[in-house]
Amino acid sequence: MLVFVPAETKTGEKRVGLTPEGAGKLIKLGLTVSIQDGAGLVSGYHNDEYKLAGAQIADSASAISSADVVATVRPLASEQISQLKSGALTISFLSPTNDSEAIKALADKKVTSLSFDVLPRISRAQSMDALTSQALCGGYRTVLIAAERAPKFFPMLMTAAGTIPPAKVLVLGAGVAGLQAMATAKRLGAVVSAYDVRASSADEVKSMGATFLNLGLDEVEGAGGYAREMTAERAKAQQDALKKFISESDVVITTAAVPGRKAPTLITSDMMSSMKPGAIIVDLAAESGGNVDGSVAGQDVEVKVPGGVVTIIGCKDLASQLAVHASKLYSQNVVSLLTLMTNEGVVTPDYSDEVVQGSAVVFKGEIKNAMARETLNLPALATGEGE
Numbered sequence: 096m097l098v099f100v101p102a103e104t105k106t107g108e109k110r111v112g113l114t115p116e117g118a119g120k121l122i123k124l125g126l127t128v129s130i131q132d133g134a135g136l137v138s139g140y141h142n143d144e145y146k147l148a149g150a151q152i153a154d155s156a157s158a159i160s161s162a163d164v165v166a167t168v169r170p171l172a173s174e175q176i177s178q179l180k181s182g183a184l185t186i187s188f189l190s191p192t193n194d195s196e197a198i199k200a201l202a203d204k205k206v207t208s209l210s211f212d213v214l215p216r217i218s219r220a221q222s223m224d225a226l227t228s229q230a231l232c233g234g235y236r237t238v239l240i241a242a243e244r245a246p247k248f249f250p251m252l253m254t255a256a257g258t259i260p261p262a263k264v265l266v267l268g269a270g271v272a273g274l275q276a277m278a279t280a281k282r283l284g285a286v287v288s289a290y291d292v293r294a295s296s297a298d299e300v301k302s303m304g305a306t307f308l309n310l311g312l313d314e315v316e317g318a319g320g321y322a323r324e325m326t327a328e329r330a331k332a333q334q335d336a337l338k339k340f341i342s343e344s345d346v347v348i349t350t351a352a353v354p355g356r357k358a359p360t361l362i363t364s365d366m367m368s369s370m371k372p373g374a375i376i377v378d379l380a381a382e383s384g385g386n387v388d389g390s391v392a393g394q395d396v397e398v399k400v401p402g403g404v405v406t407i408i409g410c411k412d413l414a415s416q417l418a419v420h421a422s423k424l425y426s427q428n429v430v431s432l433l434t435l436m437t438n439e440g441v442v443t444p445d446y447s448d449e450v451v452q453g454s455a456v457v458f459k460g461e462i463k464n465a466m467a468r469e470t471l472n473l474p475a476l477a478t479g480e481g482e
Contacts, residue, residue: 097127099153099162102134105169107411109418111135112166112187115427119148121433125440129153130164138418163444165265166429170197181205182459186429186443188212189456191466192356193383198456198467205460207444210426212354214465215453222431223450225270227353228306229426231414234275234350237377238264240408241346242283246373250284263361265340266305267295267361267386268350270378276348277303285346290337292351310336334363342369349386350379353384357384364388364398372403377447381409 098112098121111134113121117126128150132142142152158177159165167187171179176197179185181204189197189210201208211225221227242249245262253258264280266273269291277300280287286303297307312332341347341362347370352358355449358380366386367376369389377387381392389396393411397404414421435450436442456464462473469475 096163096165096440098127098164098442100134101131101132101159101171103167103169104172107415109137109412109415110139110168110422111138111418112168113429114423114426115144115148115150116423117430118145118150120430122149124434124435124437126164126433126442127151129158131156131158131385135161135338135422135449139420139464147290156282164433166433170416170427171201172192173197176200177205179204183207184209184444186211186432188306191456191464191471195470197465198462198464199471201361201457202460206457207428207455207459209432209444209451210456210464211454213454213456213466214432215449216217216291217449220450223428225276225425225428228428229284229414229421230272230350231275231416231424232381232421233410233419234272235279236271236413236416237282237348237350237379237410238276238279240410241280241348244408245346245375247345248284249280255320257271262345263288263343264346264348265289265344266348266350267291267306267337268352268379269293269300270350270352273348273350274299274303276350277305278380280346280348281305288340288344292333308337308340312336330359334361334366337361338366338369341366341373345371345374347374347376348379349376351386352380352383358386360388361386362388367398368400368403370405371402372400373404376405376407377410378407379410379413382411385409393402397405421452430440431454 121128129149130145131153133299163182167253170187170189172176183206246356247262249262251261262285264285264287266276266289277287281304289300289305290308300307349361378387378390379387381390389408390407392408394409396407408418436444444454456467462468
């Protein structure tokens with residue numbers, strides 16, 4: 096069976112769906128691997144490396160029409176979907192709520208589409224968890240951006256001219272991205288504090304050398320360790336309680352996300368009004384709606400406060416900014432997922448497997464994901480028929 100990796104089509108995307116190392120692993124499983132000419136160049140992986148691993152180089156993207164499996168980072172573009180053969184399998188990030196047109200087109204082509212956006216977070220799927228691997232990259236990158244843009248040193252410095260106090264960094268959200276942000280800020284010498292709606296994350300926060308903020312509010316945790324959406328009352332109480340801590344911070348990094356939904360608003364305009372002039376907010380969730388009022392993905396927004404401005408940095412394509420290692424991690428996620436489904440060189444997704452069932456937005460032409468069906472105004476499937 097042929098696994099094809101086309102070049103990414105989304106502007107700004109520098110990652111590749113499979114590295115030469117990953118291609119070699121799939122070939123050992125008995126699969127044939129083909130890479131579009133130059134698909135890995137922008138992420139630092141060259142055609143010759145793929146050839147050494149045993150992969151073929153396809154002259155054009157039209158090779159997608161003969162592929163049994165297509166692996167990408169971003170969802171396939173409409174022209175790519177139109178070329179898929181019936182019964183093909185696609186693997187990528189595919190948002191049940193934001194990629195409705197692509198999902199409908201994939202269903203019309205009678206293919207199976209697995210999405211890392213909804214992959215179950217269970218122990219045996221850890222090596223397949225691309226949300227986690229890419230969040231690791233994003234969390235690290237947010238702190239580098241903050242340190243570069245902040246008008247202060249992060250570490251405490253004792254000099255002949257006097258002592259420079261350390262920067263105060265507040266991280267909102269203690270998932271993988273948040274924890275990596277805490278660890279990186281701590282390494283740079285900042286005083287780090289953090290908050291998450293899941294009280295169970297307190298020990299993880301402390302293990303990063305950060306102080307966990309206990310706001311005395313009820314816990315908000317959904318299935319599989321994900322955060323879930325809050326009621327309006329709960330969100331308002333959280334914002335009121337956080338205002339004091341935000342006003343004392345030099346840098347605030349927001350990383351909160353709810354899979355398949357708009358990112359929750361953590362920082363309102365009112366909360367920003369009491370922040371220090373020159374303070375920096377880095378919104379990692381800007382691409383999914385933003386954790387901060389006024390945040391725009393890929394742009395800086397200045398908010399006037401007494402004595403100056405606070406700058407909101409809306410993150411975009413963070414993992415792509417670390418394309419070499421982000422691709423390496425993502426590739427291994429793809430390999431692990433395909434290994435689960437491959438037997439003697441044949442890829443056969445088994446819908447009775449909870450990993451396949453949970454990640455299948457479309458299975459053999461039928462839209463299975465509940466959020467996708469709701470977004471497309473389709474009737475709910477019978478219990479047990481979709482996730």
